[in-house]
Amino acid sequence: MKKYVYLFQEGRADMKALLGGKGANLAEMTNIGLPVPTGMTITTEACNAYYQAGGKLPDGLSDEIKQNLAIVEEKSGKKLGNLADPLLVSVRSGAMFSMPGMMDTILNLGLNEQTVESVAKITGSQVFAYDSYRRFIQMFSDVVLEIPKYEFEHILASHKEKQGVKYDQELTEESLRAIIEDYQQLVWDKTGKPFPEEPLKQLFMAIEAVFRSWNNDRAIVYRNLNKISHDLGTAVNIQTMVFGNRGDTSGTGVAFTRNPSTGENVLYGEYLTNAQGEDVVAGIRTPQPIAKLADEMPEIYKQFAAIARQLESHYKNMQDIEFTVEQGTLYILQTRNGKRTAAAAVKVAYDMVDSGLIDKKDALLLVEPNQLDQLLHRGIDDSVKLDVIATGLPASPGAASGQVVFDADEAEKWAKNGSQVLLVRNETTPDDIHGIVAAQGVLTSRGGMTSHAAVVARGMGKPCVCGCDAIRIDYAKKEFTVGNTTVAQGDIISIDGATGRVIVGAVPMREPTLSSEYLTVLEWADSFKKLTVRANADTPEDALKAREFGAQGIGLTRTEHMFMGQDRLPYVQQMILAETLDERQAALDHLLPMQEGDFYGILKAMDGYPVTIRLLDPPLHEFLPSLEELLVETTELRVRGNNPALLEEKSQLLKKVRSLQEFNPMLGHRGCRLGLTYPEIYDMQMKAIFQAVARLVKEGYTVIPEIEIPLPIDVKEMRFFIERMAVLADEVKQAAGVDFSYTAGSMIELPRAALLADEIAEVAEFFSFGTNDLTQTTLGFSRDDAEGKFLSQYIQHKIFKESPFIALDREGVGKLMKIAVAGGRKTRPNMTIGICGEHGGEPSSVEFCHEIGLDYVSCSPYRVPVARLAAAQAAISTGENIGTR
Ligand code: PEP
Numbered sequence: 001m002k003k004y005v006y007l008f009q010e011g012r013a014d015m016k017a018l019l020g021g022k023g024a025n026l027a028e029m030t031n032i033g034l035p036v037p038t039g040m041t042i043t044t045e046a047c048n049a050y051y052q053a054g055g056k057l058p059d060g061l062s063d064e065i066k067q068n069l070a071i072v073e074e075k076s077g078k079k080l081g082n083l084a085d086p087l088l089v090s091v092r093s094g095a096m097f098s099m100p101g102m103m104d105t106i107l108n109l110g111l112n113e114q115t116v117e118s119v120a121k122i123t124g125s126q127v128f129a130y131d132s133y134r135r136f137i138q139m140f141s142d143v144v145l146e147i148p149k150y151e152f153e154h155i156l157a158s159h160k161e162k163q164g165v166k167y168d169q170e171l172t173e174e175s176l177r178a179i180i181e182d183y184q185q186l187v188w189d190k191t192g193k194p195f196p197e198e199p200l201k202q203l204f205m206a207i208e209a210v211f212r213s214w215n216n217d218r219a220i221v222y223r224n225l226n227k228i229s230h231d232l233g234t235a236v237n238i239q240t241m242v243f244g245n246r247g248d249t250s251g252t253g254v255a256f257t258r259n260p261s262t263g264e265n266v267l268y269g270e271y272l273t274n275a276q277g278e279d280v281v282a283g284i285r286t287p288q289p290i291a292k293l294a295d296e297m298p299e300i301y302k303q304f305a306a307i308a309r310q311l312e313s314h315y316k317n318m319q320d321i322e323f324t325v326e327q328g329t330l331y332i333l334q335t336r337n338g339k340r341t342a343a344a345a346v347k348v349a350y351d352m353v354d355s356g357l358i359d360k361k362d363a364l365l366l367v368e369p370n371q372l373d374q375l376l377h378r379g380i381d382d383s384v385k386l387d388v389i390a391t392g393l394p395a396s397p398g399a400a401s402g403q404v405v406f407d408a409d410e411a412e413k414w415a416k417n418g419s420q421v422l423l424v425r426n427e428t429t430p431d432d433i434h435g436i437v438a439a440q441g442v443l444t445s446r447g448g449m450t451s452h453a454a455v456v457a458r459g460m461g462k463p464c465v466c467g468c469d470a471i472r473i474d475y476a477k478k479e480f481t482v483g484n485t486t487v488a489q490g491d492i493i494s495i496d497g498a499t500g501r502v503i504v505g506a507v508p509m510r511e512p513t514l515s516s517e518y519l520t521v522l523e524w525a526d527s528f529k530k531l532t533v534r535a536n537a538d539t540p541e542d543a544l545k546a547r548e549f550g551a552q553g554i555g556l557t558r559t560e561h562m563f564m565g566q567d568r569l570p571y572v573q574q575m576i577l578a579e580t581l582d583e584r585q586a587a588l589d590h591l592l593p594m595q596e597g598d599f600y601g602i603l604k605a606m607d608g609y610p611v612t613i614r615l616l617d618p619p620l621h622e623f624l625p626s627l628e629e630l631l632v633e634t635t636e637l638r639v640r641g642n643n644p645a646l647l648e649e650k651s652q653l654l655k656k657v658r659s660l661q662e663f664n665p666m667l668g669h670r671g672c673r674l675g676l677t678y679p680e681i682y683d684m685q686m687k688a689i690f691q692a693v694a695r696l697v698k699e700g701y702t703v704i705p706e707i708e709i710p711l712p713i714d715v716k717e718m719r720f721f722i723e724r725m726a727v728l729a730d731e732v733k734q735a736a737g738v739d740f741s742y743t744a745g746s747m748i749e750l751p752r753a754a755l756l757a758d759e760i761a762e763v764a765e766f767f768s769f770g771t772n773d774l775t776q777t778t779l780g781f782s783r784d785d786a787e788g789k790f791l792s793q794y795i796q797h798k799i800f801k802e803s804p805f806i807a808l809d810r811e812g813v814g815k816l817m818k819i820a821v822a823g824g825r826k827t828r829p830n831m832t833i834g835i836c837g838e839h840g841g842e843p844s845s846v847e848f849c850h851e852i853g854l855d856y857v858s859c860s861p862y863r864v865p866v867a868r869l870a871a872a873q874a875a876i877s878t879g880e881n882i883g884t885r
């Protein structure tokens with residue numbers, strides 16, 4: 001029979017898939033001798049078996065739980081339901097990947113009308129016992145019986161009011177007793193049954209509730225957002241309770257081994273004296289910084305700091321540790337790899353190599369590539385005078401301006417309508433997650449650096465200011481006040497997550513500066529990666545930016561963007577509207593010097609590196625006014641009848657636009673089909689490239705131009721262009737009196753091109769995968785239609801794990817790519833092959849490109865660092881580079 005239950009001493013850190021992250025770490029910590037309260041983990045396989053059995057515990061599981069419970073009882077010296085010394089346990093979910101706050105925890109399980117009196121006797125405190133009991137009823141009823149939390153909060157608040165106190169811990173035993181009775185009555189009213197008294201029954205109900213919570217709405221949203229598979233299941237951890245709320249020598253806290261915002265190597269966290277774990281995480285009371293523990297409980301602080309160091313060396317990663325002190329004894333409840341900002345990730349990786357804890361390969365694997373572009377984004381420009389109205393905790397860096405909204409649903413709605421919003425709340429809960437997703441940033445009045453808002457915002461790379469207690473929010477009036485300032489819903493404010501400042505109005509932002517650690521870590525990445533990283537850039541400015549971020553060439557210059565400027569568009573339109581070749585040539589003669597200037601600028605900016613220039617791609621109607629616009633204009637002109645010349649001009653334009661209209665422009669008259677129809681357009685572009693190259697060569701620059709044909713399907717098509725190219729190159733060389741070289745290649749963005757790549761390679765000297773179009777044409781999905789209409793169904797039905805327009809579809813599109821690589825290299829073994837679709841900057845796609853042996857990936861300048869790191873990770877994790885440095 002399958003083993004479904006593991007005692008903590010039976011597990012290991014590498015059993016995360018089976019025991020969940022939390023369970024595996026509790027086991028590991030137990031086995032390295034840390035003070036972990038004893039317990040057991042029910043596996044993720046048991047959760048899946050529960051669902052397979054239609055929502056029932058699988059056969060044998062309940063006996064296995066009871067047998068292991070007996071061992072836990074023996075180890076702790078206490079027994080569930082025993083009146084002399086009752087065992088109390090916590091029951092928590094714990095999936096393979098951490099899902100902060102997404103599922104629920106039950107503390108103090110095992111309490112009932114009898115055992116609560118035993119606890120009172122043993123601890124000598126009825127207040128403590130009753131308070132534990134009322135918390136247990138509340139949590140159990142919320143998680144297991146699904147009675148909304150606020151109903152209990154309401155009862156609690158009314159008793160606090162009756163007794164005239166502000167804080168929970170001021171409640172007397174009489175008040176607590178009365179609260180318990182009201183809670184029990186509420187359970188009766190809601191369920192028609194008494195609150196379950198039998199501890200073993202409580203335990204089994206709680207276990208099933210944790211299994212069910214795997215599929216609650218917010219857990220599903222979180223998994224979708226973080227691309228976590230829905231079939232992993234959650235483990236259940238059952239652990240002996242220790243109490244942080246047994247007076248002033250007790251407490252509970254959460255600490256990171258390093259600062260998760262900056263990466264600075266100091267213990268970073270917070271704790272609350274005389275409190276249970278939920279009080280810290282929920283962010284309801286604002287806790288003390290951990291450094292203060294050194295004054296209040298110096299011995300405990302010393303012991304904790306040593307354990308933190310031990311855990312970090314053991315896991316070779318920054319840890320996020322939960323601890324409790326019960327009457328002067330320290331317990332470690334949990335450790336996991338700490339979530340961190342990009343800045344912190346880079347600094348931690350760098351510092352850990354510097355101190356010899358890890359090597360460079362491990363360091364590179366510690367940084368999440370997608371995080372890196374956070375560092376390239378803007379902060380607030382401090383050189384201008386700012387109207388700072390309050391300062392909270394700098395919980396997640398970056399800065400944002402937006403309209404204030406006080407509710408997650410509202411935030412989502414406003415954002416959908418195109419507004420930039422900041423979510424402002426007293427605190428956030430997992431129910432607010434969609435609002436945080438929609439917002440530019442989050443501001444809370446309560447809660448610390450480990451509150452829900454802070455953790456979630458950091459994970460998403462959004463700015464967050466927490467615990468800003470100067471602001472007073474009035475949800476009913478939809479406004480907040482700070483001193484004399486009132487900010488209403490819809491007003492614009494700015495927050496600075498790096499300093500905690502809250503500022504009235506929108507503020508100017510500044511470009512980021514890159515730390516030396518950042519530059520060094522990326523240099524390490526370069527030393528391991530096999531793929532070259534290029535950028536997609538259409539202007540010299542973008543080209544320079546790309547070089548600054550480490551691009552080693554341009555993989556795609558989209559020349560159509562150069563046709564759009566106000567100085568060119570009239571000539572482009574003239575070129576399109578021309579009735580004769582002469583007329584068209586006249587327009588092209590105007591465009592030639594401008595294009596030459598464009599190419600000159602880009603090739604010069606990329607001195608020494610290759611630049612792939614793609615000839616015109618989009619259908620010509622994109623350069624003309626829209627049909628609807630022209631219809632309105634001509635109708636108006638006709639009705640007014642006062643400008644027949646303009647009417648004639650617009651009517652001609654309308655006629656042309658009509659003639660260019662296509663049923664399906666994506667599959668229409670675009671790409672090199674335009675070049676076949678109007679070869680003079682491509683001739684002009686090729687001539688402009690060669691003239692720019694000739695000038696630069698004369699000026700002493702090293703230029704490596706690669707001329708690229710978009711959307712071909714056949715070698716004969718390619719021959720047509722390449723032959724003209726050779727003639728033009730010779731003419732320019734002759735005229736300029738210089739020699740230069742260039743290469744000619746093909747985009748591979750249609751299935752036919754991939755299938756016939758071996759033939760195309762007879763003339764194409766390089767390939768570049770245009771995976772945007774290749775994805776559209778392989779799937780038969782037009783991106784805009786798919787994303788707006790039906791792609792979500794494909795994700796929901798698990799046909800695709802994520803959008804194939806974001807992460808490359810390895811099975812389909814990837815298969816065509818492999819065929820094209822094999823075909824191309826069969827004909828031309830050393831041909832350069834790259835990718836310039838958006839996938840070129842997406843880490844899992846970069847990994848695939850590494851695996852199939854591409855030479856380079858090309859992406860937008862801001863994604864270049866992401867691609868550099870992803871390429872290094874791909875090389876390191878396939879083991880190819882081990883030992884090369
Ligand atoms: C592509 O299709 O992947 C590509 C890079 O071309 P564009 O996005 O310009 O169509």
Ligand code: MG
Nearest residue numbers: 749770772773
């Ligand atoms: Mg394309």
